[in-house]
Amino acid sequence: RTPADPPHTTAKKNRGTSHDHQDDLQTLLAENARLRESLAKGTQELTLLDRVRATIASKLDMPSLLRSVVESIVEVYGYTHASVYILEGKTLILQHQVGYRNVIEHIGIHEGISGRVARTGLPMLVEDVAGNPEFLGTVENIASEITVPLLDEGRVAGTLSVESIHKLTEEDLRVLVALGAEAGKAVGRARLYEDVQRRNRTLSALQESALAIMGHLGLPEALQAILAQAAQLINTEHGYIYLVRAGSTLQLT
Numbered sequence: 001r002t003p004a005d006p007p008h009t010t011a012k013k014n015r016g017t018s019h020d021h022q023d024d025l026q027t028l029l030a031e032n033a034r035l036r037e038s039l040a041k042g043t044q045e046l047t048l049l050d051r052v053r054a055t056i057a058s059k060l061d062m063p064s065l066l067r068s069v070v071e072s073i074v075e076v077y078g079y080t081h082a083s084v085y086i087l088e089g090k091t092l093i094l095q096h097q098v099g100y101r102n103v104i105e106h107i108g109i110h111e112g113i114s115g116r117v118a119r120t121g122l123p124m125l126v127e128d129v130a131g132n133p134e135f136l137g138t139v140e141n142i143a144s145e146i147t148v149p150l151l152d153e154g155r156v157a158g159t160l161s162v163e164s165i166h167k168l169t170e171e172d173l174r175v176l177v178a179l180g181a182e183a184g185k186a187v188g189r190a191r192l193y194e195d196v197q198r199r200n201r202t203l204s205a206l207q208e209s210a211l212a213i214m215g216h217l218g219l220p221e222a223l224q225a226i227l228a229q230a231a232q233l234i235n236t237e238h239g240y241i242y243l244v245r246a247g248s249t250l251q252l253t
Helices: 006-059 063-075 112-120 170-214 219-233
Strands: 081-088 091-098 104-108 124-126 144-152 155-164 242-245 249-252
Touching: 006 063, 006 144, 006 170, 063 081, 063 155, 063 170, 063 242, 081 144, 091 112, 104 112, 112 124, 112 144, 112 155, 112 170, 124 170, 144 170, 170 219
Parallel strands: none
Antiparallel strands: 081 091, 081 155, 091 104, 124 144, 144 155, 242 249
16 A cells, blocks of 8 residues: 555445446346346247147148147147138138137238238238238237248248237247248148149059050940049049040030
């Protein structure tokens, strides 16, 4: 200590330094707690996402897949209102929903928040639906909506939506975007599976028709077999075969 630093001045400096160290320690502890919480939350999100991914990955037929997507989101994440639509032409068609008594079966791409998402291919978080004129509501007291696109090889195949009476956040949006990406891939796999199944049915029908023609069936029976297989392929109960007769006239067989 020097004459310029009397005892009381030195004590004050020490107390000030001690307070600064305590403040720094408190800040460091608070930051560590925040990081631990963030890490735990991120780990939980990944765990939940893996659960949903595993559930939908096991589904190949489209109806089961889309039902699984919605019900898994509700079960795992606790959302009370969720729905999934598939885009056909310029119209979104409802495939499955949870939580709604009154549903909107069809939504044009120029209607509502889902229509905008289908049109742009971009996710939307609407924190306050009361202030958004595009919101199509069927449930009272809904506060927020998130809709994300289902992308199949970069093309919009449908939309996935959740609504809540509580305010949805950017964190919810991040979760739904990740889920939508997984669901979009699954839709692509399901469509491929449907194409393969349809081709297999076509080949089987053609084979049976050829065998009928080349077998011991008479002409009427062979034509009836061909007609039955054709009706099965296009999922109809009605069909006709006409034969060209002499004079270029058509005769119903």
